[in-house]
Amino acid sequence: AFEQVARAADIPIYAVMAAFREDPSPMKLNLGFGVYRTEEGKPLLLNAVRQAEQLLVNDLSADKEYLPITGLPEFNKLSAKLIFGADSPAIKENRVSTVQCLSGSGSLRIGADFLAKHYYQHTVYLSQPTYGNHPNFFAAAGLAMKTYHYYDPKTNGLDFQGAIVLLQASGHNPTGIDPTAQQWEQIRQLMRLKRLLPFFDCAYQGFVMNMDADALPVRMFVADGGECLVAQSYSKTMGLYGERVGALSVVCKTTDVASRVESQLKLLIRPMYSNPPIHGASIVTAILKDSRYIHGVYILSALQDGREMYSRWVTELKQLTDRIATLRQQLHLALLDRGTPGDWSHITRQVGMFSLTGLNAEQVAFLIKEYHIYMSPDGRINMAGLSSKAVPYLADAIHAAVTL
Numbered sequence: 184a185f186e187q188v189a190r191a192a193d194i195p196i197y198a199v200m201a202a203f204r205e206d207p208s209p210m211k212l213n214l215g216f217g218v219y220r221t222e223e224g225k226p227l228l229l230n231a232v233r234q235a236e237q238l239l240v241n242d243l244s245a246d247k248e249y250l251p252i253t254g255l256p257e258f259n260k261l262s263a264k265l266i267f268g269a270d271s272p273a274i275k276e277n278r279v280s281t282v283q284c285l286s287g288s289g290s291l292r293i294g295a296d297f298l299a300k301h302y303y304q305h306t307v308y309l310s311q312p313t314y315g316n317h318p319n320f321f322a323a324a325g326l327a328m329k330t331y332h333y334y335d336p337k338t339n340g341l342d343f344q345g346a347i348v349l350l351q352a353s354g355h356n357p358t359g360i361d362p363t364a365q366q367w368e369q370i371r372q373l374m375r376l377k378r379l380l381p382f383f384d385c386a387y388q389g390f391v392m393n394m395d396a397d398a399l400p401v402r403m404f405v406a407d408g409g410e411c412l413v414a415q416s417y418s419k420t421m422g423l424y425g426e427r428v429g430a431l432s433v434v435c436k437t438t439d440v441a442s443r444v445e446s447q448l449k450l451l452i453r454p455m456y457s458n459p460p461i462h463g464a465s466i467v468t469a470i471l472k473d474s475r476y477i478h479g480v481y482i483l484s485a486l487q488d489g490r491e492m493y494s495r496w497v498t499e500l501k502q503l504t505d506r507i508a509t510l511r512q513q514l515h516l517a518l519l520d521r522g523t524p525g526d527w528s529h530i531t532r533q534v535g536m537f538s539l540t541g542l543n544a545e546q547v548a549f550l551i552k553e554y555h556i557y558m559s560p561d562g563r564i565n566m567a568g569l570s571s572k573a574v575p576y577l578a579d580a581i582h583a584a585v586t587l
């Protein structure tokens with residue numbers, strides 16, 4: 184029955200990762216997938232997550248019953264509060280529909296399916312370049328795709344009335360470049376003028392500045408009373424990659440619309456996977472609710488004792504982002520030391536997990552072949568996969584690649 188099934192092409196980033204696994208070189212370096220690694224190159228389980236899991240194990244009242252189709256209600260409330268802010272008018276006015284989804288990917292896909300079925304416009308604009316899986320979510324939902332030049336509001340040609348525009352709230356993948364607050368305001372004004380529908384992808388909240396600053400663009404679009412979609416992921420921010428925990432929120436104009444939207448989201452989810460998994464959402468809920476973080480400021484005692492899980496989490500996340508910033512400086516300095524041709528200051532100007540190095544496909548192939556340094560073909564490196572001790576080796580390799 185299946186003889187005629189054709190072999191599908193490898194998914195590029197997975198092919199790079201497979202090549203990395205098979206490479207016997209002791210010098211090999213994996214800068215492909217966007218996952219955090221310690222200085223020793225090991226995965227990291229956050230202490231806040233460990234603490235939350237212990238709490239869950241010891242909670243004798245906890246069970247493993249099915250969640251509702253829309254997920255854990257408390258998780259949804261807390262996730263909305265995290266991204267929209269505790270004071271969000273949209274939350275107070277009860278016009279946000281939030282559903283727990285399978286991480287950022289699942290949230291994007293459910294959002295795409297919802298738009299394909301219930302929105303009159305079927306074109307979505309993606310930044311050029313963007314995260315490699317973005318086009319797949321929208322293609323699978325049957326939407327048409329166009330690109331906008333990231334991120335110049337004068338030349339992006341967004342004159343397609345009503346189109347959906349996918350925006351990354353912070354830590355843009357793969358460029359590592361975010362608009363400034365003033366530029367976001369220009370984007371907001373232009374988009375509202377043209378009646379474009381914003382769909383925010385928030386996979387890195389807290390990975391650039393902090394929870395509130397990184398949510399600023401979303402909150403600007405919500406503050407004007409207009410509609411938007413928001414996909415949240417806890418993969419990177421809590422290191423919960425394999426737990427697949429995230430949320431989709433649809434900000435509507437009224438409570439009634441929000442509840443109708445939610446009823447339609449249920450219809451989309453039910454035949455797909457019926458209901459989402461409980462464990463990851465319980466971890467996130469335990470951390471987010473153990474908080475003395477009120478209206479954008481900590482109550483001092485909470486910070487001082489550092490025992491509550493929310494402040495423990497943001498403190499740990501800050502350590503990760505500080506370490507990534509240090510690695511950026513070290514790599515930049517190492518390239519300056521070597522007199523590597525070109526301006527490498529973008530490495531320290533870029534934010535979040537990634538750096539688009541500017542290396543071309545040929546140079547990337549050279550790095551893989553000669554130096555066993557793996558990265559995606561567009562020259563994007565995962566800064567969080569680097570270690571201080573590997574910086575000189577990477578700098579030597581980049582120097583060799585650009586002086587070929």
Ligand code: PMP
Pocket residue numbers: 217285286287288289314351356384386415416417418424429
């Ligand atoms: N959006 C962006 C911009 C990403 O970089 C990623 C993953 N790296 C995702 C969404 C999806 O990740 P996940 O499904 O693990 O949340």
